[in-house]
Amino acid sequence: MEGPGAPGGASPGVIGADYRGTVPSDLGEFLRNRRGEVRPDDVGLPIGRARRVPGLRREEVALLAGVSVDYYVRLEQGRERNPSAQVLDALAETLRLDDDARQHAFRLAGLAPRPVSTRREQVSPSLLQLMDGWPGNPALVLSRCYDVLARNRLGTALFHAFTHSDNLLLNVFRDPAARAFYADWQYAAVNTVAGFRLATGSAPDDSRTLAILDELRATSPEFRQIWARNQARGKSAEVKTFLHPEVGRITLRMQTFDVREAPGQQLVVYHAEPGSTDAQALALLGSIAATREQVT
Numbered sequence: 001m002e003g004p005g006a007p008g009g010a011s012p013g014v015i016g017a018d019y020r021g022t023v024p025s026d027l028g029e030f031l032r033n034r035r036g037e038v039r040p041d042d043v044g045l046p047i048g049r050a051r052r053v054p055g056l057r058r059e060e061v062a063l064l065a066g067v068s069v070d071y072y073v074r075l076e077q078g079r080e081r082n083p084s085a086q087v088l089d090a091l092a093e094t095l096r097l098d099d100d101a102r103q104h105a106f107r108l109a110g111l112a113p114r115p116v117s118t119r120r121e122q123v124s125p126s127l128l129q130l131m132d133g134w135p136g137n138p139a140l141v142l143s144r145c146y147d148v149l150a151r152n153r154l155g156t157a158l159f160h161a162f163t164h165s166d167n168l169l170l171n172v173f174r175d176p177a178a179r180a181f182y183a184d185w186q187y188a189a190v191n192t193v194a195g196f197r198l199a200t201g202s203a204p205d206d207s208r209t210l211a212i213l214d215e216l217r218a219t220s221p222e223f224r225q226i227w228a229r230n231q232a233r234g235k236s237a238e239v240k241t242f243l244h245p246e247v248g249r250i251t252l253r254m255q256t257f258d259v260r261e262a263p264g265q266q267l268v269v270y271h272a273e274p275g276s277t278d279a280q281a282l283a284l285l286g287s288i289a290a291t292r293e294q295v296t
Helices: 025-035 058-065 069-077 085-094 099-108 125-132 153-158 168-174 185-200 207-219 221-227 277-295
Strands: 139-142 148-151 238-244 248-258 266-271
Touching (some): 025 058, 025 069, 025 099, 058 069, 058 085, 085 099, 099 185, 125 139, 125 148, 139 153, 153 277, 168 185, 168 207, 185 221, 207 221, 248 277
Antiparallel strands (some): 139 266, 238 248, 248 266
16 A cells, blocks of 8 residues: 555555645545444444444554554644545545545545636536426536526426525525425435535635535534535435425436536436326426416
8 A cells, every 4th residue: 555654654656646735624524524434344343342433443444444543643633735546545445435425535635636717607508408408307507516507497497486596505504495395304405515515625715615605604503514524425316305385295306417518517307207196296387387487
């Protein structure tokens, strides 16, 4: 295993060296949080009776990752500022990080390029045209910091109850309609925060990202508690149930796609099981949206 403090005293690897910089203290906090979520028996260690921590001890992580205890302690404390890609790979394996969490750890360590563009985000006309061609599927385009950049007619109708802002994360925590809209608000909140952390990890100093975090830290104790868990997990294929004020309970499958021509943007598309009551509710929602559009 390469890396300072590893057996043999090898020097750090060169993978990702072009992007290596100062390791933010967030990396140590992230490792510490993840360490607390791995049980000893998850990695083949005995639980024992005298454990004072819910997860792994630092000594155990160091042993399993093949680095010295002193080196790992310095990583968690932020005193070690140049972990190699090999060291992070070993820690990711030890801490059982999934692909999203592993990617987030590498970004925190400065081992992935970070976009520097400050241009205003826009959605391409071709993507807008594609979304409009899905009259039976709610569709949204999210920015890296979860601002809703575009939506089709049914996407607007699905989230019609939200009036606080055009930001998904702010709406989950700040809009009074959110708790009545999501059948499982807690689950939605945790997933949204984890996705936001992962998405914004490549540009943590972005002014819009910092403004959203400042607002939520100042106004939402629940957000502060969930944010402190340090979970990073992208949107994936999943099932969501909404309690829509106009069509009632509706369960939809959600698919998320990265927009290749605009890195950081995500296309989110919902669909109902064909022939189901959810499909009927979605069709009714489409009729309501069309009528509302004609009136206005």
